[in-house]
Amino acid sequence: MFRFRTLPGALLVAAFFAVPMWAQNSTSAIRGQVVDPDGSAIVGATIDAVARPPFTSPQLHATSDAAGRFLLEPAAASSYVVSISHSGFATTQQTINAESNNALPVLVRLNVSSAQSVVTVNGRSAVVTEAPIGQMQATVSREDFKSTPASNIGDVLALVPGVTFVQGNGPRDVRISIRGSSDRQSYGLRNAQIFEDGFPVTQPDGQGRADLTDPHAYSSVDVVEGPSSALYGNYATGGAINFHTRTGSEIQGLEVGADFGSFGYFNDYVTYGKGGSNYQVSGFLSNVRATQATSNSQYNTITANLLATVAITPTDRLTFKFINNDLDTNLSLRLSLAQYKLNPYQRSCQTYSSAAAAAGCGSATMYVNGFNGTTVSQTAVQAGFGRHDRRTIVGARWEHDFSPETTWLTQFVFDDRDINQPTSAYSYRGPYPSFNLMSNVVHHGSRWNTFGGGFFNYENINSYTFNVMPGGAAALGGQTQTVFGKQWNTGFHGRAEYTWNPKWTLVAGLGGEYTDLQALATNYAYPTTGTPTNTKISGNRTYFNVAPELSVQYQPTSAWRLHARFGTGYGTPQATQLFVTPQGVSGNNTQLKTQKNYGIDVGAAVQLSRTLEATVSGFYEWFHNEQVTQSAGVSLQSYTFNAPASQHRGIDAGFDWHPLPVSLSGIRTRVSYQYDNQVYVDYSEQLTSGTFSSSFNRNGNRIPGVQPSFLNARVLYDQPSGKLRGLGGFVETNWRDNYQLDNANLLKAPGYTLWNLDLHYDPPANHGRLSQLSFYFDVQNLTNKTYVASASNLSDSLNSSTGVQNGAATLMTSTGSVYAGTPRASYGGVRMRF
Secondary structure, eight states, X not given: OOOSXXXXXXXXXXXXXXXXXXXXXXXXXXXXEEEOTTSOBOTTOEEEEEESTTOOSOOEXXXXXXXXXXXXXXXXXXXEEEXXXXXXXXXXXXXXXXXXXXXXXXXXXXXXXXXXXXXXXXXXXXXXXXXXXXXXXXXXXXXXXXXXXXXSHHHHHTTSTTEEEEEOSSTTOEEEEETTTTXXXXXSBOSSEEEETTEEOSOTTSOBOSTTOOGGGEEEEXXXXXXXXXXXXXXXXXXXXXXXXXXXXXXXXXXXXXXXETXXXXXXXXXXXXXXXXXXXXXXXXXXXXXXXXXXXXXXEEEEEEEEEXXXXXXXXXXXXXXXXXXXXXXXXXXXXXXXXXXXXXXXXXXXXXXXXXXXXXXXXXXXXXXXXXXXXXXXXXXXXXXXXXXXXXXXXXXXXXXXXXXXXXXXXXXXXXXXXXXXXXXXXXXXXXXXXXXXXXXXXXXXXXXXXXEEEEEEEEEEEEEEOSSSTTOEEXXXXXXXXXXXXXXXXXXXXXXXXXXXXXXXXXXXXXXXXXXEEEEEEOOSSSOOEEEEEEEEEEEEEEEEEEEXXXXXXXXXEEEEEEEEEEEOXXXXXXXXXXXXXXXXXXXXXXXXXXXXXXXXXXXXXXXXXXXXXXXXXXXXXXXXXXXXXXXXXXXXXXXXXXXXXXEXXXXXXXXXXXTTTTEEEEEEEEEEEXXXXXXXXXXXXXXXXXXXXXTTOBOTTOOSEEEEEEEEEEOOSSTTTTEEEEEEEEEEOOEEOSTTOOOEEOOEEEEEEEEEEOOOGGGGGGGGEEEEEEEESTTOOOOEEEEOOOOOOBOTTTOOBOOHHHXXXXXXXXXXXXXXXXXXXXXXXX
């Protein structure tokens, strides 16, 4: 079957999936089926196998049949290195044991690496949420990042059209945005549901994090784009991201590796995998640390990841998932643009003084006694700002096949997020334990594919906020607030996919969800004279949301694939948004509504010639009731309200070009581009200062934080044959346009262009002992560009003397916005397989 993407892919082996079986004999055999990322059979794939070192046994050869199946029959049971290749796909490789009477044939999924959006057809994923049909998707495979530092997941997802990223709250935190969906957020992952091997790792309050991931653990990452609450539920306003851990059969042994580089960067990791006829198990452990270019940004994080699957009967499979991440990082303060221009990396900012302030050093103001009265300013180094967070996730899944076409899947996930974050003049602490239960039935027929099920998830909210005292080590002063509560969501989702002829596929889906949010906040005050006080505020709300979707796909020829889709998304409020009323006083904010968005997108995947492929999609989304915080008036508190309307519209495009397929077949060019134009349609902003309070019409203004244009381009070369096969490299550029920082559109974060260089050598299996090693060398930011890696939105303000809105000069000195990016840095790495 034709697949649009043709760049090098990694091998994702899902041996625990149920696949049709054929007659078995008593001799040793390697049985399998080759499929594309949708699960559709690949006909005519070439399968070559050779016994593992010393590679003295005769090679075995086979070709996949009309159902994608193949059979290799060695003379004796042994471990073989199996290579699978097909025109339009990358040659991929894994180690497989030849067994007698295999209980489970190996399902070989050829992932593609172009990272270009595609329209999927005839998907047969056992976990439906990993590959929804009729929706724009992109895949980044291990081949794209295994020979790079891949120090965070943003480095990987830069390859995906429609995805942008900036630094979040700390050097290991990356804020990922799908089509600009999370650009208001200054930390973590919001407005997109995150999964790992089909297990949800977004908590019920919509919070996900990218700093618990180490890309070395993964075989691929999928991105599903567009409003997707019909399938994923709450907070899927932008789509979903699916991480796929390397399976045991893909690793088949022990691998150890080390990365090292500028600014004290080290990553020591080890992974082990083993796969047999009825089981898969893989484990990963890494320790990543660095001192960083910016002062007070050192970090040290340890990640453990385990995935295990066993077929307990021919129709039943159990999968176990475990993730544990411990992050310990110092944290620099976000700067004003003026401070960034003076001292982007906060050098010589160990101690605050008037001279340090004049040199651009950031500072935070704290009570000397930790409670009230006299204040003092200190730098991040003096105060000891940072984060020490732990995340533990345990999941289990049971799959039962009623028939070869119908599977019942039930899974449970326990997820505990435990935070300790003295990030500024305040310290935030508390555990957020949660669990997620879901059960679905999937049916794959000749014309109908159907999916339906229900879910229930629950989170316990335990939040403590303290003043930070000066003097170092982020010592705690008086407690300022506690929030205790719970949030639970329950609902259903279902999809029907009907193919009425080989050219046309129709998809319809519907999801519904009930949310119950109950929380109690206690605010503490410490007057300089008199007795400390506390005020209790309850916030109790329930919501019910329904999300439909509809899409159609048309493939007139093997070279053209078209689609059109309508989707919906929703996101309920957070507990902390419920404690101030629209009147600006403490109380239950009963008027706050669910944020909703409705979007259409149309797209095409086309093979323009034998050497040039392209994808393009256009999207238009209408947002209603976005949750925005603003002033309520003079001497009143700020509160969260629903901005009536905004519009998001743009284009995603990707290209893959092999300019010299005969004379220089190893060279190619890849380009990913996004244009994203987001504007307010109906929004008035209230600003207050002193005795003045005024309302400003923001209609037609661009939404701050959204990068209008983002481009990633690579020129790559990989030696395809001969003694130097596996030697290659690429030159890469990342270009980002400048973007607005405030609702009045008075100030912009500057854009930039970065250049990166990569060289690597990953010898193929037939190079003997050398095949056990791989190397890379990487230089990032070749031109040593000073750039803004992250800029939080700034609040417009009034002149307290005149009541006139302040201009860009005032915003330039507004702190709490900018983190500088890393200057030129060199990295190297080595990996050994046993």
